[in-house]
Amino acid sequence: MTPRPPSPREDFAAYAERAWPRLYRTAHLLTGDPRAARELARATLADTYARRRRMPRDDADFYVRRTLVRRYLRHARRLARGAGERPLLFHALGRLGRRQRVVLVLRHGEHLAEAEIAEVLGCSVGAVRSYARRGLSALGPLPVSGVGR
Template identity: 40%
Template structure:
């Protein structure tokens, strides 16, 4: 009887992953700006979900659980690794797998600190409220609003260069 429950849990978990992995990868990419880091975030979040599947699967917030895990991992990643990667060998060419890399808007977003970018992604990409963003990031609603305001101010400061490079006449 216990084996049947384990097989059913495995089946439900596999079904959840199959249905949502593409959306989670897109969300991870918007958070990180890098397809490899996005895949790492998704993988780590799904590993954590599987570890707590028995407890979490009965709740209705599986997607929120995974997105919250991904966002917290992303925001805290600076504690575990540096921004620069020191290597003795230089790459032959730049990695250009993303249609966004090199665009002025993407470059401006990439310059934002991790928490500010996370707040904007959660607000405008995931369309979460300030209270939901605060819960995901573990910060107050006031901090959410101030981080969003600072991020938008920085983007507004870069707006003339973005508009100029996109070919619009100002």
């Protein structure tokens, strides 16, 4: 008797469990709030699960990441409301425009290449470079504690 292949539901549950830490970390960097990050990450997985049959297995990370970013860009104001006290990083990122923030989080948090970010956002590599340059310029120098001691 041959073992039965895993169902799409079992496949997705295993993928979601493996992807959750990275997905939550990215959502947290985008929203600046743990509760909003959990909400964003869960909604992203729910959206992706609903469309899982159209998603190529070898490209799941791209589709999940793109869904997360699009959902964040659509609902950024609502997700950011009531964030309360934030650490310095989240306060600094919160001063940026939504696309600048997405580009910097994907570049420095997810370590994606400019071409991958452009594909996720549906824009040109030049636009990604511009968002990154303007975002870094707007952040200015961030204080780093403990350096040089």
